[in-house]
Amino acid sequence: xxxxxxxxxxxxxxxxxxxxxxxxxxxxxxxxxxxxxxxxxxxxxxxxxxxxxxxxxxxxxxxxxxxxxxxxxxxxxxxxxxxxxxxxxxxxxxxxxxxxxxxxxxxxxxxxxxxxxxxxx
Amino acid sequence: xxxxxxxxxxxxxxxxxxxxxxxxxxxxxxxxxxxxxxxxxxxxxxxxxxxxxxxxxxxxxxxxxxxxxxxxxxxxxxxxxxxxxxxxxxxxxxxxxxxxxxxxxxxxxxxxxxxxxxxxx
Numbered sequence: 001x002x003x004x005x006x007x008x009x010x011x012x013x014x015x016x017x018x019x020x021x022x023x024x025x026x027x028x029x030x031x032x033x034x035x036x037x038x039x040x041x042x043x044x045x046x047x048x049x050x051x052x053x054x055x056x057x058x059x060x061x062x063x064x065x066x067x068x069x070x071x072x073x074x075x076x077x078x079x080x081x082x083x084x085x086x087x088x089x090x091x092x093x094x095x096x097x098x099x100x101x102x103x104x105x106x107x108x109x110x111x112x113x114x115x116x117x118x119x120x121x
Numbered sequence: 122x123x124x125x126x127x128x129x130x131x132x133x134x135x136x137x138x139x140x141x142x143x144x145x146x147x148x149x150x151x152x153x154x155x156x157x158x159x160x161x162x163x164x165x166x167x168x169x170x171x172x173x174x175x176x177x178x179x180x181x182x183x184x185x186x187x188x189x190x191x192x193x194x195x196x197x198x199x200x201x202x203x204x205x206x207x208x209x210x211x212x213x214x215x216x217x218x219x220x221x222x223x224x225x226x227x228x229x230x231x232x233x234x235x236x237x238x239x240x241x242x
Contacts, residue, residue, distance in 0.1 A: 003140050004172070005138075005172040007137065007227045008228065009227055009231075014128070014227070016128065050126050051124055081126070105129065106129065107131070
């Protein structure tokens with residue numbers, strides 16, 4: 001139990017990250033997400049980071065890795081809810097969310113997952 | 122900042138509670154929710170408690186109070202994700218979620234909000 005709830009909505013999973021996840025919580029979240037993708041046969045996931053006040057290099061790298069693993073399991077990831085402050089800091093530090101799309105909020109994220117229907121894009 | 126993210130999906134808000142909310146976090150969540158209802162003109166809210174391993178009398182009473190206040194602001198509340206263990210404990214302790222509907226999960230909660238269109242029901 002990572003303490004991070006994973007919700008299901010149609011074909012998609014919704015994850016709202018809590019502030020200050022420990023390294024072991026990140027690990028458990030990754031395991032839970034990868035398992036859940038198979039259980040509910042999800043085709044996409046929206047990861048909301050609006051509660052996070054800091055996105056350091058560990059968080060960024062872990063999110064990117066989770067997105068990559070999810071894609072190997074057949075589900076695409078969209079990271080949403082990056083606040084202006086977090087975006088500024090990430091740009092200053094040169095942190096990139098590799099392999100994931102980003103969108104403004106949950107609605108835009110779900111819309112993005114719905115439009116991206118080409119599996120080989 | 123209560124640390125509990127409040128997501129918006131169409132006319133509805135989605136709140137996923139984190140385990141072990143402190144009393145002050147409950148207070149801030151209530152304030153944030155009541156404010157947000159007005160900001161986004163929400164007509165309903167789904168509160169997911171699946172991450173909570175314990176629902177004591179304080180949590181139950183606070184949730185009931187939040188639901189009542191939300192209704193006064195024009196938004197109905199559905200509590201979803203009560204686990205079998207939590208349901209058992211709540212029944213044993215005689216705890217009731219007064220004034221709120223409950224549903225199995227996010228999807229059922231949103232469906233319930235959509236069906237309940239009679240404002241005077």
